[in-house]
Amino acid sequence: MVDPIGAKPKISAQRPVSAVAQSKRGDRVKENAEQDAASIASTARSFAEAPPVDAERVARIRQAVKEGSFPITPATIADRLIALKLQWRPHD
Structure with missing residues (x-):
């Protein structure tokens, strides 16, 4: 295995290591992830209830x-087919 280039931290046996308090950031990240998952599930359910097609326009x-x-x-048809093939979105 190759060591990375750069400064390496010095570890001293004489220097005491103190305990670090647990961060509450991890809890917030977990809560945000749970809220995002719930929001995504709710959006997916709403899309599943109604078809994404405008029947009148069709x-x-x-x-x-x-x-x-x-x-x-x-x-126009050729341009759109090429854009689809290249996954290009001209109006984004």
């Missing part, structure tokens, strides 16, 4: 495609 688009009034441009 119906409008279907109707426009049937009527031939929905603007389909090959360049």
Whole structure:
């Protein structure tokens, strides 16, 4: 095994080591993690209850495609396919 480069701490046998009080930070981190997990679970349940699709918008688009009034441009489709392939998000 290779030792890291840099200064190494000196340990003296004559120097006493005192006990360190336990930090309350660990407790706060645990509480925050539990709250985050509960929040994520709540959000997941709310998403599971309703479909993430706007049915009215889908119906409008279907109707426009049937009527031939929905603007389909090959360049836009190609750009979006390339962006999807590259996982690029132009509006973020």
